[in-house]
Amino acid sequence: MITTIRGTTRKPVASQRLADFFATRQDLTGTLYLGYPVVGTPEGAYPIDAIWINDAKGIILFNLIEGRDLGDYVEWQDDSANKLEAKLRNHRSLMKGRNLLISVTPVTFAPLALAHELAIEGPILANESNLAVCIDSIPDDEQAYEEAVAVIQSISTIRKGIKKRVITTENSRGARLKQLEDSIANLDNLQGRAVIETVNGIQRIRGLAGSGKTIILALKAAYLHAQHPEWKIAVTFHTRALKGQFRRLINTFFIEQTNEEPDWKQLQILNSWGAPGSAERNGIYYSYCQQAGTQYFDLTGAREQFAQGSEFQGVCERALAESTTPLDPLYDAILVDEAQDFSPAFLKICYELLNKNKRLVYAYDELQNLGSSSLPPPEEIFGNAADGTPLVSFSKPIPGQPQQDIVLEKCYRNSAPVLATAHALGFGIYRNIPEKMTTGLIQMFDQSELWLDVGYKVINGKLEDGQNVKLGRTPESSPKFLEEHSEIEDLIQFHAFGSVEEQNEWVAHSIKYNLDSEDLNPNDIIVINPDPISTKNAVGPIRKQLFNAGVQTHLAGVDTSPDVFFDDTGASVAFTGIYRAKGNEAGMVYIINAQHCYTSWGSLARVRNQLFTAITRSKAWVRVLGVGPNMEKLVEEFAQVKAQKFELNFRYPTTEERKNLNIVNRDKDEKIIREGEKRINHLIKDMQAGRVFLEDLPSDQVEMLRALLAKKAD
Known part of the structure; x- marks a missing residue:
């Protein structure tokens, strides 16, 4: 066929x-x-x-x-x-x-x-x-x-590393990573379809971390630009550090297709917010305000008008509410990455900026949502026509016709053990059952069938409410070559240390060894601190040790432009908080201070999603590191994943249980209360000193704290 x-x-x-x-x-x-x-x-x-x-x-x-x-x-x-x-x-x-x-x-x-x-x-x-x-x-x-x-499909050049590798030792990490990158030579049919097929209307692309969503959107933008140079196309995203990656991917693919540079006036890579000034500062929201004649809010103005953590949602909703006249369309197509981090109001703004064909493509992964809310269905996002019918509604796939709703089940970044570990910890599959609760699960897909859509199969049991089920990755959705380059014990490791100093020394020594003895390049390595608020201080001692050892490092978005993640020269190791890590990947990923992801007095689902996102940045190896009792509990949780041979074995929650999965009961333990007090004081000082920026803050936690303080004041 x-x-x-x-x-x-x-x-x-x-x-x-x-x-x-x-x-x-x-x-x-x-x-x-x-x-x-x-x-x-x-x-x-x-x-x-x-x-x-x-x-x-x-x-x-x-x-x-x-x-x-x-x-x-x-x-x-x-x-x-x-x-x-x-x-x-x-x-x-x-x-x-x-x-x-x-x-x-x-x-x-x-x-x-x-x-x-x-x-x-x-x-x-x-x-x-x-x-x-x-x-x-x-x-x-x-x-x-x-x-x-x-x-x-012009994918081989895109998928390989930016910098040419120099291999000095056979079967070194660098040699294995090169072979791994070379093996990922082409997209599967479903991904190829997502790149090339375009509908006149809305197209949604859902997939796991590592399923190629960012690459697909970049290739799609370049392909549409090559086929329709007269079209005005915009590509936008939530994480500013993706801007450089999108420009590189689009440029590489377009040159391979056409032997020419893209016309960057017709194909624009835009921040979601934007500001007046140069073309580099332009953004989707700013463009909408100009077209609609509505008031534009910068960050300072938005803070005065809207709740902390909800500023961008607030300005988008205000702009839509104040727009009373039809807009002259600005774009023939808009492509949105990381849609899970945007409110429906932003997607509606994109919709309003398009011509009558409404070619809007948005891609997302629910588990990489670092807030607490998820995107509603398209009928709810885009509203109804005058006759009450939905403006957007996805129809069932028709053979031979472009698909509106694409689910990518194949993962081309993470091996099955790494991805299953990330899911097990993200969902709390093997978490100890808390007191007065019937399950240790933290969150769950809204529809059980989605487990199958994202590449799992039922090994035994039933994927039904109240039934025991065992799920495993399939060779089709997680190709075996992604894990066969190394022993499973080397693919993913969890380590608990007695002190932060021990952890930092271990990381610095390991990175030095990666570079000196294992043929890894600096841009093959990312060090992630899940808690964005403490990242600058947390990574400082490790960076100092590496500096003394002659290793260059940078803090993404601080030592570089906010639009750049990896150093342009490829000679510097990237350190980052979780928000800037999103959308990026590396062969070796070190996650430090992971103990903060075991539990949370603010939002357990959020910190587990931080851990999930951090783990899934890895193309080959990942080291999850932390300090103290909570890290030891996380190590125990990982041990259960290994004991189950990286399969997910759990009782599927009932409808009543699913209602409570995202409710986190605050622990009254005095130690936790004291730790919470210290972190609040630390946050206040960092904000006063300008060391913490709005885009680095976990919006749902800030909003929750604000609501709790307001309730207490009443």
Whole structure:
């Protein structure tokens, strides 16, 4: 059976008839791309109407003709085949000597062509009546199918590291990481579909950490820009440190597709908030205020008007409420990453800034939500039309049509043991059952079927309320090569230390050893402190030890621009709080002070999501480190994950139990109260000194504290 992936095309009728033909050929396999790829030439981007890639026939290159005028289709066949072959020849994996390892056969498909014009030999001209004969006449031969798919999807360059690796020792960490990056050569069909297919309307992409959401959005933006250079496209996100990554990904992909730089005036990478000034300071919310003529609030003004932690939600809701006239559309398409961290009001603003086609793509992962709320369904986000019907409602997938709601089940970053550990701790699967509670679970998906959607299978039991169930990752959703490069004991480790000094010394020594003896580059390493408030002080002693050892480091967003995460030179190890770590990844991840993620007097779900997000930044190895009794309990919880062979074994909560999963009872222990007092004092001092910024604060905890203080005052 053939997988059909539909890109944007200016030949919709011929494209549909070609897709319909292949739908009838159940005996054929491979992938049919419509409106894809775009080939870079000295004259610029050269879009190809359609290709079919098959492991026996190679690449069949289609020129689609909508009407009766056939034009000089022979010249087109020569021109397009030469251009595509030139692209393929740039990739060593597709060459043996001077010969391509995959054949390219051009075919002109003209549904309205007359019978006497058709030809199955020489320059092939076909319609539905003779296309089957034409395809069957192409000789079968062994083809470099997988390699060709990787090149056509232009993913191999994107997925590799930024800096070329120098390997001095066989099977070192650096050597294994290079092999791992090289193995991730192409997207699976579902991810490829998410990149290329675009609907006229809303498209939602959901997936686990490491499933490729950020890369998909970057490639999608570049592809749409190549196909429609006249479109005005915006890419936006919550974490400012993603801006540099998006620019690099889009630039790399666009050059590989077109041999040109993107037109950054047409394709804009924008912060979500924005401010007046240069184009670099522009943002979605600021643009909306300009278009709608509503009052714009900067951060200082927003703090005076809205609750702490809800400033951005407040300004977006105010802008929507004050806008009374229809807007002139600013964009043909908007792509939103990290949508779980935005309020519905921000997505509604994006919707209002679009033209009538409303091409809005938003991607998210609920478990990477570092607040306490989650996105409602699209019917609720975008509201109703005048007749009361929802403006946006996702229909069930229709075979052969672009999907509106895509769930990515395959994880291309985290191995199964790492991802299962992150889920087990994030959900509290093996947490000790607290007093007066029937389950140790902290949170749960709203629908049990979502466990299957994100790549788990039921090993035994039932995925039903009140029933015991055991879930495990599948080889399809967590490819085995992601874990086979190292022993499981090396993939993920938890360590409890007797003091912060012991922890810091261990981390500094380990990083020095990674760099000196294991062929890792500085930008292969991230050190994450889950608590954003204390990060600057917490990482200082480790950075000092590394400085004395000759290792350069930086605190992301403080020593660098807020829009930059990794040092541009690749010569510096990144230290960060959890909020800036989101959307980034590295081969080796060190998580320090993880004891703060065991429990919380503010929000247990939030701190567990911080731990989940930190663990899932790792492409290969992760070290979870902490101090004291709470870290020892976290180590015990991880030991249960290992004992269960990294499977999730639990009783599925009932409806009544699920109502209480996010309720955290404040522990009356005096020690916890004293620790809370110290942290509040520390926060106040840091805010007064300007060492803590609004975007680094956990908004739900601040709002909860504000509400509690107000209640106490009453």
